[in-house]
Every structure is written in C-alpha cells, then in structure tokens.
Amino acid sequence: MSGPKKTVLLYNPEAGRIRTRRDLLRRLLERLREELGAVEAAATEGPMTAGRIARQWIEAGADLICVAGGDGTLNEAAAGVAGTDAALLPLPAGTANVLCNELGLGNDPLRAAAELKRLTPVSVAPGVLRSGSGERLFLCMAGAGLDARIVRLVSPEFKRRFGKLSYWEAGLAQLGRRLEQFEAVVDGRRYTCSFALMSRVRNYGGDLWIARHANLLEDRLAVVLFEGSSSLRYLKYFAGVVLGRLAGMRGVHVLDARQVEVRLLDDQVIDLQVDGEHAGYAPATVELSRRRLRLLVPKRYATAMRPAAVASPAVAEPLGRGD
Numbered sequence: 001m002s003g004p005k006k007t008v009l010l011y012n013p014e015a016g017r018i019r020t021r022r023d024l025l026r027r028l029l030e031r032l033r034e035e036l037g038a039v040e041a042a043a044t045e046g047p048m049t050a051g052r053i054a055r056q057w058i059e060a061g062a063d064l065i066c067v068a069g070g071d072g073t074l075n076e077a078a079a080g081v082a083g084t085d086a087a088l089l090p091l092p093a094g095t096a097n098v099l100c101n102e103l104g105l106g107n108d109p110l111r112a113a114a115e116l117k118r119l120t121p122v123s124v125a126p127g128v129l130r131s132g133s134g135e136r137l138f139l140c141m142a143g144a145g146l147d148a149r150i151v152r153l154v155s156p157e158f159k160r161r162f163g164k165l166s167y168w169e170a171g172l173a174q175l176g177r178r179l180e181q182f183e184a185v186v187d188g189r190r191y192t193c194s195f196a197l198m199s200r201v202r203n204y205g206g207d208l209w210i211a212r213h214a215n216l217l218e219d220r221l222a223v224v225l226f227e228g229s230s231s232l233r234y235l236k237y238f239a240g241v242v243l244g245r246l247a248g249m250r251g252v253h254v255l256d257a258r259q260v261e262v263r264l265l266d267d268q269v270i271d272l273q274v275d276g277e278h279a280g281y282a283p284a285t286v287e288l289s290r291r292r293l294r295l296l297v298p299k300r301y302a303t304a305m306r307p308a309a310v311a312s313p314a315v316a317e318p319l320g321r322g323d
Contacts, residue, residue, distance in 0.1 A: 003036065003037070004036065004062075004063045004064035004087070005061065005063050006038075006040075006060075006061045006062045006063055006064070007032065007036050007037075007038070007039045007040070007062065007063075007064040007065075007066065008039070008040045008041070008042055008054075008057045008062045008064070008065055008066065009028065009029060009032060009039055009040070009041045009042070009066045009068060010042050010043075010044065010050060010053060010054055010057070010065055010066065010067050010068070010069075010073075010077055011025060011028075011041065011042075011043055011044070011067075011068040011069060011093070012043070012044045012050070012068070012069030012070065012073040012093070012094075013043050013044070015068065015069040015070055015073065015093040015094050016070070016093070016094055016095055017092070017093040017094070017107075017109065018068060018069075018093050024093070024109065024110075025041070025068075027110060028068060028091070028109055028110060028113060029041055031110055031113040031114065032066060032113055032116075035113070035116045035117070036064070036116070039066070040057070040062075042057065044069070044073060044076075047072075047076075048076060049076070050067070050069070050073050050076035050077040050080065051076045051077060051078075051079035051080035052080060053077075053080070054067075054077045054080030054081050054086075055080035055081075055084075058080070058081065058084050058086045062086060063085065063086045063087065064086065064087050064089060064296075065077060065080075065081050065086055065087070065088050065089070066088075066089040066091055066113075067088060067089065067090055067091060068091040068093040068109050069091075069093050069094055070093065070094020070095050070096065070097065070276070071094060071096060071097065071098050071099055071139070071140055071275040071276050071277075072094070072275055072276055072277040073094065074088075074090050074099055074139060074275070075126075075136070075137055075138050075139050075140070075274060075275040075277070078126055078137055078139050078293055079136075079137045081293060081294075082126055082137060082289065082291040082292065082293040083291035083292070083293075085294070086294065087121050087294040087295070087296055088293060088294065088295055088296065089116075089119070089296045090103070090105065090112075090295075090296075091105075091109040091112050091113060092105060092106060092107045092108065092109050092112055093109050095206075095276070096205050096206035096207075096276060097206055098140045098141075098201065098203050098204065098205065098206055098275070098276070099139050099140050099201065099203075099275075100112060101203050101206050102140070102201040102202060102203040102216070103297050103298060103301050104298050104300065104301050105298065107206070115298060118298055118299055118300075119296040119297060119298060119299065120296070120297065120298075120299045120302055121294045121295065121296055121297075122217060122294070122295055122297055122302055123292050123293070123294060123295075124139075124200075124216055124217065124292065124293050124295050125219050125288040125289060125290075125292055125293075126138060126139055126200070126288070126289045126291070126292075126293055127139075127141070127142055127198065127200050127221060127274075127286060127287070127288060127289065128286070128287060128288065128289040129142045129198075129272060129274050129279055129284055129285070129286050130284060130285045130286075131272055131279065131280045131281065131282065131283065131284035131285075132280060132281070132283075133272075133279060133280030133281070134280075136274045136279050137274075137289055137291075138200070138274040138275045139200060139201075139216075139275065139293075139295075140199065140200060140201050140203070140275045140276075141197060141198060141199040141200065141201065141204070141211070141274070141275065142197075142198045142199075142272065142273065142274045142279070142286050143195070143196065143197050143198070143272070143273045143274075144182065144184070144195070144196045144198075144262045144270055144271070144272050144273075144282060144284065145179070145180065145181075145182060145193065145194050145195040145196055145226075145270055145271065146174065146179055146194055146195040146226070146231075146234070147195055147197070147273060148270075148271035148272050148273035148278065148279070149174070149180075149271040150174065151271070151273040151276060151277065151278050152271050152273075152278045174231050175231050175232065175234075175235075176231060176232070177231050178229050178230070178231070179194040179195075179228070179229045179230070179231055180194065180229075180268040180269065180270055181193065181194050181228075181229055181265060181268075182194075182196075182262060182263060182264055182265055182268075182270045182282060183261075183262075183263040183264075183265055184196045184223075184225055184260055184261070184262055184263075185260065185261040185263060186223055186225075186253075186255055186257045186259075186260050187257050187258055187259060187260075191225050191227075191253060192227065192265070193225040193226055193227050193228075193253075194226060194227070194228055194229060195225070195226040195234075196223070196224075196225050196226075196260065196262060197210055197211060197223065197224045197225075198221045198222075198223050198257070198260050198286045199211035199214045199221065199222045199223070199224070200214060200216050200221070200222070201214050201216055202214045202222075204241075208241055208242070209241070209244070210224055210241055210246065211223070211224050211254075212244065212246070212247075213247075213254060213256070215305050216295075216305065217302070217305045217306055219288055220256050220257065220258065220288075221256070221257045221258070221259075221260065221286065221287070221288065222255075222256065223253075223254075223255040223256065223257045223260060224246065224252065224253070224254055224255075225252065225253040225255070226251065226252055227251040227252070227253075228251055233251065236249075236251075237249070237251070237252065240252065258287060258288070259285065259286070259287040260285070260286045260287070261283070261284075261285050261286075262282040262283055262284045262285070262286070263282070263283050264282055264283055269281055270282035272284055
C-alpha cells in the first residue's frame with residue numbers, strides 16, 4: 001500500500017489487551033511509526049464516541065485511521081470512516097477480535113501492525129441495523145434473539161475479568177429455558193426462529209464459524225436462521241457449528257439475502273446485537289449500507305476471497321426459499 005499522508009491511532013483505553021498490557025500502546029505506536037512515520041494517538045471517550053472522533057480526525061486531514069480495540073470499537077469507528085476517502089486498519093485489542101481473526105490478523109496488535117507492508121485496501125459494504133434505537137453499522141454481524149440476549153446478560157465486570165469466558169457462562173445459563181421466537185422476513189420470505197444471524201464474515205466469537213458462506217468482499221448478507229423454542233435444541237446446533245455441518249441440518253436455514261426484517265410475533269422481548277454489543281430490541285431491519293468503507297486487509301485474504309465473488313456459495317439455500 002502507498003503511504004498515507006496523515007495517520008491516527010484511535011484506541012480504546014478500556015479494551016482488554018490495552019488495559020492489561022501496560023506497555024502495549026507505547027510499543028504499538030513505535031511499530032506504526034517505524035512503518036508510517038508520524039502517527040498521532042487519540043483515545044476514545046467512552047461508548048459510542050469512536051465514530052465521532054474518527055470523523056473529526058478525517059476532517060482534520062487524516063487518511064488512515066488505525067483502530068486498536070474490540071469489535072465494538074471497530075464498528076463505531078467504521079461509522080465515522082464509512083463514506084469518506086480515508087482507510088481503516090483494524091488492530092486486535094479486544095475480547096473476541098472477530099474481524100481481525102476473519103482477516104487472518106490474529107489477536108496480537110503488534111503482529112497485526114507488522115503486516116502493514118502486506119496489506120491492501122478493499123472497498124466493502126458494512127451492514128446496517130435499523131431499529132427503534134437508531135441506526136448501527138456493523139463490519140461483522142448482527143444478531144436477533146438468543147445470541148443478542150446472551151450479549152445483554154453478560155456482566156461487564158465478569159467480561160473485564162474473564163473475557164470470552166463471560167459469553168460462555170451467560171450462554172450456558174440459557175439451557176433449560178424456553179426461548180422467545182420471532183419472524184425473520186428474508187427478502188420477502190417468512191421464517192419463524194429463535195436466533196437469526198445476519199453476517200458479513202465467517203468468524204463468530206473469534207473461535208467459531210457459523211456463516212461459512214459469508215464473504216466480506218461480496219455485497220450480500222450471509223444469513224443463518226435457527227428454529228425452535230427449546231434451548232436444548234441448540235446443543236445439536238452447536239455440534240453442527242463445530243463440525244461444519246449446519247447446512248442441511250433440520251431446523252437451520254442457510255441463506256443469502258439483500259434485506260432481513262425482524263418482526264415480533266407477540267409481545268415478547270427480542271434482543272438485538274451488532275458485533276458483540278447490545279443494540280436494542282426488535283422490530284428491526286438489516287441490510288447493506290450505501291456508505292462504503294476502505295478497509296485494509298492482508299493481500300492473501302483479498303486473493304482468497306475475491307474468486308468466490310463470481311458465484312453464489314454452494315452451501316446456501318436459493319434466495320427467497322421459505323417454509
């Protein structure tokens with residue numbers, strides 16, 4: 001990649017790796033300056049501030065925004081960068097680091113920064129979730145139902161201390177309870193489910209792949225719907241995720257979509273999440289944003305994923321298929 005004119009490192013001081021590794025920020029700035037020259041540093045000021053700060057730096061002339069934080073910080077920053085000529089470089093410093101694991105950048109921000117010479121800019125369409133709580137862009141995924149409920153129930157203090165283990169603890173607590181169901185309208189076709197995943201990436205939670213047919217370089221949503229009100233049914237679904245056999249499993253729909261509507265069937269509460277952050281409650285609409293984003297990715301990732309853009313994935317059901 002050609003050198004940027006002005007670079008900013010936007011970091012979340014509360015991100016797990018930055019909080020626990022006291023010299024990480026200093027070493028990260030040193031590594032970036034070795035590769036890029038002058039680099040300014042700017043801290044986020046709390047939840048939902050990264051986008052505003054990123055946009056302010058872009059208006060001041062920055063054309064590369066490096067973001068060190070978790071997936072929540074990245075999607076906030078993306079909202080400020082999308083629709084501009086600036087590029088975004090994700091640096092893994094959070095709990096799951098879904099986007100960085102998807103791209104092959106791993107979980108170490110210093111190693112990711114060392115990849116700068118092997119990165120290339122690509123134009124991607126972020127997803128956007130619209131609900132009564134407003135509009136949220138996402139680079140990884142939006143979820144409705146079970147996983148979003150788990151996100152809401154995770155204790156912030158437990159998450160600070162135990163990281164990804166906090167999500168497993170909250171998830172296991174759901175076993176045995178009856179799950180709320182809702183209607184997912186996928187490009188006009190209706191499905192009843194208890195968990196809907198609308199994804200731009202294959203990776204889920206940093207360790208798993210649920211939407212294996214997702215491709216960030218294609219302009220489509222990869223959708224996976226899970227039926228059933230019994231939480232015990234998810235033990236079978238989880239086995240399907242681990243073994244890579246969700247496609248064709250009874251009760252699971254693997255789809256491509258342009259738009260997904262999440263509708264209530266009754267007066268139950270249906271949670272929403274984007275990139276691991278609680279995002280309010282249904283009803284909601286999920287689709288691709290018209291504000292594109294210049295994202296720096298490893299050249300090997302761009303090469304591997306681009307060929308898939310010429311054909312629809314074999315594992316996905318045809319568009320518009322319903323029950």
